[in-house]
Amino acid sequence: MVLETVPAEYYLVLSAAVFCIGLFGILTRRNALVFLMSVELLLNAANVNLVAFAFYWGNVTGQTFALFVIALAAAEVAVGIGIVLVVHRNFDDVDVTNATTLKW
């Protein structure tokens, strides 16, 4: 198959790239929803590694765990959206930098 020809390092690079994009989004975007999406990227970057190296090591641990991660990602988003909603209700916006009543 094609996988044999692709060295493991490539997957690392790919996942790292995805991870960095996610981080970039978190650091630059002020919209809570974009923030959530960026977090998804982080998780999926991890998934890439897990799946790839599950193949590399020839055990299913990684793939199984990837499924867990996907599920948890969904749960996280569910809670996240809920919080974003109440934020919007209280601060009339989903800009995460608005809420600054608590500081120092």
Add this chain to the structure above:
Amino acid sequence: MVTMANEWLLLSPAAAFVLAALALFVIDAFAPEDADGGLLAAVAAVGGIAALSASGVLLLSGVAADGVELFGGQLVVDGMSLLFTFIFGSVTALVSVASVDYIRELPHKAEYYLLVTLAATGMSLLASANSLAVVFVALELSSLPSYALVAYLKRNRGSVEGALKYFLVGALSSGIMVYGISLVYAATGSLLLSDVASALGGASADYPGVLGVGLLMIVGGLAFKTASVPFHFWAPDAYEGAPAPVAAFLSSASKAAGFVVAFRVLVVGFPIGTIAGTLDWVLLFQVLAVVTMTLGNFAAATQENVKRMLAYSSIGHAGYALIGLAALTNAGGPGAEATVLGASMLHLFVYGFMNTGAFLFVALVEHWELGRTFEDYNGLGREAPVACVAMTVFVFSLAGLPVGGGFLSKYFLFAGAVGAGVPWLALVGAVNSALSLYYYSRVVKAMWIEPPAEPLGIERYPTALYAAVLTAAVVTVLLLPGLVVFDGIAFEAAASLF
């Protein structure tokens, strides 16, 4: 040979939480609007008490003295896990009881207690997690309800904002952690801590970078859970914004959960002997410990808001507890590692009571709607002497004065650090501790020394809150002589990890 029966027996503490959660589901399904939530609170409290008594029995019976692996090693039940489950159980019980008065007028009580018990379940799993996969799942299981709990007062800007920050930083951290886990998996090909440990030798030779980055990121995720610098930013805001009982729950139980998993992951999964060449995490934790305790205490020193002061002080205490990991150099004499690690566990144990009590006292004051600043506490000692004596016990015990177990546990920790060959770490802790005395005594000063600005006008004394506060106080005091019940357990539990 562990039979099926004892396996479930060993999981009974976690099961207690689960059952309580299920019971709450059922009750909510059949009696959606329980007026004052007394029943719900009772169920949650019973769950907590059941968990703590179960773990207590198991501890004393010693069946799990040298660790029992379950589900193919995914979970392990040993002294440490039981000790911490004991903490989770007691904190859950205290918080549930205290919440009765706190959320009496609010809707969605069932969900509140449900989230508390579920979070507790996650924590008890964390205490037993023996594989990075379980670690991550349990971590999320305890975190997600916590986010929601912080946002419980959904019409209160502080509560919502705290939740938002907690959630966003939490999401980021879990992202970082899971990526770290994936890297460790990439390097070692396993998620089971024992296998990871055995694979380290080769991995650190072949992919030191992958392994190192991975471990560092895992540590980052743990640091978030334990509210250690630099992943602490959520803590002050979340604690201040959250409902006081929730703040108590997070700052005591959730923090302890973070530490128990950190202890296990690092000591069992990444023994410093083999990985020191790649990532000297002892050095890493020395940095984290010093920065954390210093930042926490110094920032707490100048707060105007008691709740926020407690939040920062809990960061400071995270710093103390980190000494348990930061002192695991091989510079100490024989058994020095076990001593300092056990001391750290003991401190978290006592901390569970005294810190919960302190936050619950804040809940009491919020309940009286007196305000949150030190000035608002002026003269409280004459209006509510009993509660204020309790609060005095909490803060002095937190400061390490001999009114409660906090004194012994803190000094055990410092002594352990000295014994482990890092006396300078103990000295840093000592200086911080002295500074903490300054801001803790500000509370006492406000309550007992300052006269009230105007009559406080306290008319009702909520029974449940009082009960919770006083229980915490009594336990804290009793832990000074009574630490003898737990110290042996803690040191043995620590020793069995190595």
Add this chain to the structure above:
Amino acid sequence: MLIEALVVSCLLGAAIVFFTPDRYAPKLAFGLSVPPLVLSLYAYVAFDGSGNALLGGEIAYETFAEWLQLGPYAVNYHVGLDGISLPLVVLSTVLTTLSILSAWTPIDDRQSEFYGLVLLLEGSLIGVFAALDFLLWFVFWEAVLIPMYLLIGVWGGPRRKYAAIKFFVYTNIASLVMFVGFFALIFGLGDAVSSTGMPAIAEALRAGQLGYLGTPTVGVPPDTLAIAAFLAMFVGFAVKVPVVPFHTWLPDAHVEAPTPASVLLAGVLLKMGTYALLRFNFTMLPEQAATLAVPIAAIAVISIIYGALLALAQQDLKRVVAYSSVSSMGYVILGLVAYTVYGVGGATFQMVAHGLISGLLFMTVGVFYNATHTRMIGDMSGLASKMPATATVFVAGAFGYMGLPLMAGFMAELFVFIGAFESTVLPAAPVFTAIAMFGIVIVAGYLLWAMQRSLFGPFELETDYELGRAPVHDIAPIVTLVVLIVALGVAPDLIFEMIRDATLDVVEFGFGGGS
């Protein structure tokens, strides 16, 4: 069980007083302070100990019970008395009872809390002097801070909050440093000791069993460890004593504290520091003490002279007494470092003597303050004509402080001087002694000057208050103290005999302990 009875009776009394209405608290507190007093006097009469409790002497009223396990070390409940600690226990009970009596007039707010805290303080103090296990001792040592902090903070003068927190934090950080230093020693001993018991540690250290802290490869070598620990502990205790330059918390605390608190602070709390120095530094690490003899003696001499000079510069009578306490504590340090029976024994005797005399002076100043509502020397003069009895005892106390023969202070200072003069450990001992002795001239200077300006001359008073004779319950404790001071001055062997007996083993260490 006698010590337990002592401590418990104090704590029980405290609890009872806390819950009595203010109206009855003073008299009740006095009544409840009598049982500990009687018990301690019985302990004195029935004392059958001999030798030093830490160095294999016969410990009196000993109790032992297993308690905690700190890693490899057992932390036990171990208490007992010897010739050094017993006089200090009696001092604590006596002064507590008297200070409660002296509090009747000045304390008119939240009495039950006040007297409860005083009894709590008494219990902790007795614990400090009786404990023979380090961690148990440390529990009491730190416990003392809380009641004193509140006594100063709640019932103190205008700057009470500043003074209280300063006292609280300063002494606390000192104890922390000391703690780290001492535990470095324990772990340095390794397997040589199996518990944190002070006798075991003392024996092991004097037997030279100190090893590396940690492992020989990366650990701290024994000599460095011993010196470092000695310094850490010395600094820790020096703050409590206090010796220059760690003394500045003391005048603030004294000036702000209410009279009874000052009495206990100067009378007993300062002695905790010197007691600990004797028990830990000078009993456990004699070689290091000998090595550092010259700097320590220098500090002592500086404390004596510098403290006396500061007292000379003060206008506030309480500050005068406070600084002179710094000076007097210097004698104790000098006596300790001498490592002679007369030196160390004299130092211990001075602890008791100074406890009584400073208590006497603070009480008298308090009585004047109750009447005049000022302590400024400039504000008053000729008080003697209005308050003859009080003036008389003040003069008596002042001369006691100046070391008038046949009073306790003189004997104490003479013992210290003889001991220091003949010291073989301290180089140039006679010179140090002679300089230190000049303190007796300065102390006479400022006390006579203060008396001349405040007591004598034509009567004047800036604050317009009606001066009457002081009530009996103000004078009675003061007179009692005068009697005790003279008694100890005429018959020092009342306590000096047991003190010397407990001191012998301390000074018998390689360097023959003088005469």
Add this chain to the structure above:
Amino acid sequence: MALIYELTPAIVFLPLASFALALFFGRWMPKKGAVAGILATAGALGLSVVTLGWLLLSGEVHDQTWYTLVDAEMGVDLAFGILIDQLSAAMLVIVSLIAFLVHVFSLGYMNDEGEPGLPRYYAGLGLFTASMLAFVMADNLFMAFVFFELVGLCSYLLIGHWFTEDAPPSAAKKAFLVTRFGDYFFLVGVVGVLVTFGTAGFAGSEGFPALAESALAGETSVNTFGLSTEGWFSVLGLLVLGGVLGKSAQFPFHTWLPDAMEGPTPVSALIHAATMVAAGVYLVARMYGFYALLPTVLGIIAFVGGFTALFAATMAVVKNEIKQVLAYSTISQYGYMMLALGAGGYVAAFFHLTTHAIFKALLFLGAGSVIIAMHHEEDMWEMGGLKSEMRTTYLTFLAGSLALAGIFPFSGFWSKDEVLFETLVHALGGSPLLFGAYAMGITAVFLTGFYTIRMVMLTFHGDPRSETAEDPHSVGWNVKFPLSVLGVLAVVAGALNPVPIEMLTGAEVDFLHDYLYATPEALLTGAEHYSSLSSYGSGAIAGGEIGTMLVNAGLSFGLAVAGAGLAFGLYRGGSPARHTERLGRVQTLLMHNYYQDEYQVWLAEGFTVRLAAAADTFDQGVIDGTVNAVSSVSRSAGARIRQIQSGVVTNYAALVVLSLLALLVVFAILGGWF
């Protein structure tokens, strides 16, 4: 042991009891405690006389520890003991006699004048007497120091008796401080002696003088702290001497004595004649066995004595208050005693101590009676012509004055003459340095004669210079009785030891000499033993001892008469002029006591107090400043640190990521990844 020695402690305890009685019950006692005091001192006097008598008859001395404060098992022992030998027995009589008379006199001076605080006064007198008597019978240096200090305390209390005025408390403070300064050296000396010899006993082969003797002889060795044996002993001797100079008001510690005149006059009499000031000289005599070993120290003593004698006499010349004149005369006379001791005239010194005690007490009491009469006016220029009004006082006072002036045949002549004679003889005997001391002493004789007679003339002769002087207040028996007793003694006391007569006639009349030589050898405290120790040789001029004696006697008598005559001539007549003003600058200098007080006051207040103030500033500013700085710095640091928590969640995220990256980089380098 003789019964009497069982009772000797009572000599101390009787006055002590009167002290306690007067202090606590004086208010309700007859004469406010005076009676108790009189009875007590009478009893003490009686016992002392009996003791002396027994000693004379049986020759049995007594040296025994009476009470042990700290026993010797673990070091030097501190004990009270009683040493009754010829010296102390005689001194006991003198002290108790003067004390008794002073008590009686006080009836007239204090009670009859209705002074306030009488119980306190009599308590003070009682304690004063008790302390001095205990000091006299002390058998070791430690005990001596103890009661030496108590004497100082009593002088403080009595000088400051009228404490509601400004001057007396100040004078009392000065007296105590100055003597305390001397006692500082004394205490160092006591400690030194205790440590060096392990004992402080005066007498016997176990006493420290004996030990010192054997150590000097090289028979035994003691710890001399790196100095030569004699050097160290000299240091010790000088240290103890510090206390002596302070109490005996010798230069430069003499400044307190004139101020002490602020106290009641009977107290001055007690202080000057028999107790405090005498204590110093007595101490030297007591431990003369030690000093006799140290020629250097003896020389210093002699010089200080001679100088003080002259120095004080010059100041007495110009004083206008009667008590001031007497005060300076006291200083001067004790200078003579020190001179005698330093010059090896042990007997002479004690002789002069005895006679001086008598006539100085007499003079003070006389002055007291005059002051009563003058309604507490002390300026002699306000007096005059009193001799007609107050006969007894005049006659007795005159007797005392002539004795003081050293006019033949009054007691003072004999003693002073013997002092000078001894000095001269030993000076001739190869100690030329003593000539200087002698010269000063002999010059002082002239001045003594002058100021004494000047005082008498101004007080009693001429015309009254004020209303009160014209109609003086009359005095009662309780004043006249003591005066008469002392007056008689002042005339005849010379008969105790008229050495010149013995030399001329060969009659064995040097009773005091024989008496002091009679001390048993075992005690090693006898004059005979001392003379054996003395390193002084004896020489003679004008053909042998008698010649020397005649020269010296003639010289001193002549000078005394000359001085007296000059004063008589100048201040004769109805209204004498203030002749001393002719001295001009010198007078101002003398009036200001050579500015001795000024520099001492500067030392005390100008220097020490300023130093203290500087120390206080340093303490508050630097030391306490540092403490406060630390706390404020940490608090502001806290205020800074909390600023990191900006409240903007994206900043949090950024900080998290950045710090993680930082850690990554650091540990990547440490771990050697990539």
